[in-house]
Amino acid sequence: METTINKITATNKQVGKQTLAHLNNLTKPPGSLGRLEKLAVQLAEITGDTFPTVSPPASIVFAGDHGIAKEGVSAFPQEVTTQMVANFLAGGAAINVLTKQIDAMLEIVDIGVASDIEGSGFINKKIRYGTANFAKEDAMTRKEAQKAIEVGIDIVKQVIKQGANSIILGEMGIGNTTSSSAIIATLAEVNVEGIVDIGTGITAEQRVLKRKIIAQALEDRKPNREDVLDILSKIGGLEIAGMTGAILGAASERKPVIIDGFICTVSALLATKLVPEARDYLIFSHRSQEQGHTTALKMLQANPLLDLELRLGEGTGAALAFPIVESSLKILKGMATFTSAGIST
Known part of the structure; x- marks a missing residue:
């Protein structure tokens, strides 16, 4: 790192x-x-x-589970992470469709899914079987957070060696909007009320619960906003750390990174916290419907290319923005x- x-x-x-x-x-x-x-x-x-030249692009989807999902903060159960990874591998997800459209390389990375992934066609870099529930304990150790960043660095360097000229980042992980909201509240030093949104479609009651859980967890964990590894280890996610590393790896190789939505922008915040110069290597694809995304974009002084009311993740917004990026060079x-x-x- x-x-x-x-x-x-x-x-x-x-x-x-x-x-x-x-x-x-x-x-x-x-x-x-x-x-x-x-x-x-x-x-x-x-x-x-x-x-x-930005073609061919490489789309990298980091998948990891979150212990905080046990608190009922998501509309979907945790096993959906594993099921969606299987869908990626079968070619049935939105990111599969969009990467085919732009002739992108696609890599699916198990960096911390809570169960073993069956089959082949993915990169197994599992650091642990999901993070711990940060409402009750730190999400991971500091060493695990650093290792996840280094996985992201290594994978980006690998796809660049294979010929990728730009990087599209995506993620999959039930509960990751909760972790991302907690990270933004920490970095921006703002109340969670203006950050926490519906994620994958939770009810109004679940949203109130989600806010309370994050606020209490931040009080209990007390992450140091000046220390990226402390933030990640206490309230972060393995896929968030992996994308943070991917940004650093791409910047070190002078390759552009197309940032997706809310979760990916949180990784961009962490990467630029580590290395302010990394900011200029980032292209922001779209503005998602998540409240916290607007806050994160303002913190990065970013003006995204698209506003299509997306909130899927997976790197879909970044893949949609890629033809615009390529058009500028044509x-x-x-x-x-x-x-x-x-x-x-």
Whole structure:
């Protein structure tokens, strides 16, 4: 983890200026393609390449269970995590459909599912069988939190070696909106009332219960907002830690990361807490319906590309945003300049 963190540097602003100069010479008024042009510049700065490439993308879904689910904070029972992983492996989930659409590599990672996954086609990096119930005890040990981050780092470096030029992050884990809400309340130092939402579709009564459980757990656990490993070990999730590591790994290799929704944005907060320079390697795909997501985006000064009222996770929003990201580079590389087209400036 330390080696990867030390490898992360600021993005290359000089290359970004060269890309912007080329964009301004294309057959259009300067800046007329708005955020597409800003995306192209950001991608150039990330990669250090005036004409960067983001294809093929690799979609990595980290799966892990949460002991806090035992408190009745989710609309679904814990075994749904295992069942959904089986669905991923069978090709039947939304993320399977969307990764096929964009010709993405897809990796499913068992980093902490509460039962053994049958079959093949996934990466088994199980650190433990789900986290502990952080309403009653710390979610995991500090060592386990660091190991989960390092799993994320290793897997990203592996897919980059296989040819991935960008990373799409996703997750699966019943109870992870509870953990994410607790983390945001800690980092933002705000009351849980404005953070906790319905997750996968809980009732109004369950929402009240969820708020009370998180508030009491934060009082009992007292996570240190300045210490990422302390936060993860006390109230975090293994898949959240894995995505945090994946962000660090991608930034260390100068690859862009397309951030999905609420849970993934929490990992982005933790990664940038560890390494502020990692922020510039992130592209935020969409604004989810979760209340806490808006808070997290504001903390990162992020303006997502889409707002489709999504709240599924899995990396679906990031996969949907990928064609927009790729379009910015097709514009950069494919449009004629005023000179080549013989058009007066």
